[in-house]
Amino acid sequence: MCFQKMSKPRIWVTRRLSDATLERAARDYEVVINYEDRPGTAEEIIAASAAFDGIIPCHSEHFSAEVVAQFSDRLKIVANHSVGVDHCDLPALKSRGIVVTNTPDVLSDATAELAMLLMLGAARHAVAGDRIVRSGAWDSWSPAFMVGKQVTGARLGIIGMGRVGRAFAAKARGFDMELHYFNRSPLAEELTQGAVYHDTVESLLGVSDFLSLHCPATPETNGLMSAERFALMPAGAVFVNTARGALVDEAALIGALDSGQLSAAGLDCFQVEPGGNPAFSRFDNIFMLPHIGSATGQTRDAMGFRALDNLDAFFAGKAPGDQL
Incomplete structure (x- = not known):
């Protein structure tokens, strides 16, 4: 050149x-x-x-x-x-x-792939299951053993329907999920392909058996997921964040997991990076990765x-x- x-x-x-x-x-x-x-x-x-x-x-x-x-x-x-x-x-x-x-x-597809990995892993006890097999503790089976939450056909809420959000939605359609989204404004039908628009975060949360964040961190979105908002989700919902750690009140997330309001979470982003939140390590139902959404x-x-x-x-x- x-x-x-x-x-x-x-x-x-x-x-x-x-x-x-x-x-x-x-x-x-x-x-x-x-x-x-x-x-x-x-x-x-x-x-x-x-x-x-x-x-x-x-x-x-x-x-x-x-x-x-x-x-x-x-x-x-x-x-x-x-x-x-x-x-x-x-x-x-x-x-x-x-x-x-x-x-x-x-990087839209790579990040969307990781969000799908986190959603599936959180829903199906990937952390606990891996630990049981890897440690040699798998010594029995029962119909009640490691029962998780089914993704296929479930309602998925997406906050932020930009490039990554739309790539994630496209992959979720392969699991026949019912798609809902919140965005600053509704998108054209050819972009959302049937996903239901919600004009408030609160409206979206009420139908989100699974919720995935795909919005930027701004002064308006910092602390977006608070205790009050986690409480609006269906009991036993699964939460996924591959966007930014600043979007989540981590103490509120811990509270929602402790209470059973959330059954699991999949996280690639944390308020403190590198390092993450040491308090999360006691939860087998948090599937965590070290901010590698685009790492292919x-x-x-x-x-x-x-x-x-x-x-x-x-x-x-x-x-x-x-x-x-």
């Missing part, structure tokens, strides 16, 4: 991205790659603003207003390797004239290439396709 005999833009890649992504980045840019693969600190991000023309960060790097206020004038673009941008203070970055992009579309080789390549596509457009003097 040619930049009209100018020196190549200098880019900081903050994490160990896929090999294909790093090879392409090194071909087209002067790159510095964090092979240690640890989150960039506030001090490193501030220093990078004076040393680089662009940054490819992940959600592990935080561009708060306080950090952005200390930026140099050199940095021109933050090309996120993520869909969510809750780690970026968008108004602060915009005020400094810094373009921000993300990587939509390409195909998706990681696609995310990296999408971030690079945005950089390419920007440095070619064009508007990036995923500019926020």
